[in-house]
């Protein structure tokens with residue numbers, strides 16, 4: 001069973017691409033949302049987050065306070081490194097369990113979607129990597145529409161914390177162009193055919 005990673009900067013269109021693969025029946029692991037699930041449910045990690053970031057990290061209902069954590073982490077490189085250091089190993093473990101279950105169920109290949117595949121080191125758990133590319137101006141415009149609570153400055157701060165698109169593309173095995181000039185579906189179908197062949 002091939003393990004394929006899919007990455008790209010904020011707003012590049014990873015989730016949209018993964019939705020297409022899901023329609024084709026491919027199991028997809030969404031690292032960003034699994035990270036949030038693990039942060040909310042893993043008792044050891046919750047205690048570590050509380051110790052590192054204080055009581056505001058969870059709200060009165062015990063839910064992860066994402067707005068607070070985004071403010072702290074995306075504005076301060078040391079705090080972000082600390083957060084990543086706590087969360088990424090747990091997500092790596094969670095992915096490994098999930099991948100083994102998919103293999104046992106007979107999947108021909110699986111996808112792992114993550115904004116930080118290279119930065120977190122999790123590319124090492126994968127056989128091949130796809131980078132989804134869109135120009136920065138397009139990504140910013142898309143995220144402003146998708147996330148009304150984020151300002152242009154918030155988006156720039158997040159972009160500044162991610163590896164450049166050029167570097168991600170040069171390291172990837174495949175690049176999907178998700179600007180307004182290329183059709184996405186034919187690019188996804190070509191890759192799906194290739195991965196099913198093994």
Ligand SMILES: CC(C)(COP(=O)(O)OP(=O)(O)OC[C@H]1O[C@@H](n2cnc3c(N)ncnc32)[C@H](O)[C@@H]1O)[C@@H](O)C(=O)NCCC(=O)NCCS
Pocket residue numbers: 009010011031032035036065066067069070073080083084087088091114115116120158161162
């Ligand atoms: C700080 C948190 C709580 C903010 O949550 P919020 O819902 O506001 O934002 P969201 O998760 O949708 O992130 C927005 C975008 O920022 C980027 N991003 C997320 N985490 C990181 C990070 N650690 N470093 C750089 N960029 C990041 C991604 O492109 C992401 O899609 C959340 O991003 C988080 O828990 N991050 C740490 C865990 C992590 O690294 N997740 C990503 C891969 S496992």
Ligand SMILES: Nc1ncnc2c1ncn2[C@@H]1O[C@H](COP(=O)(O)OP(=O)(O)OP(=O)(O)O)[C@@H](O)[C@H]1O
Pocket residue numbers: 008009010011012013014015016017032115142143145146178179184
């Ligand atoms: N080809 C496209 N045409 C129009 N809108 C698009 C296209 N691709 C993505 N979008 C829109 O742009 C926004 C960002 O896409 P998406 O959420 O898939 O990005 P992402 O790479 O998963 O971002 P993040 O790293 O923030 O999770 C979404 O609202 C999505 O619907």
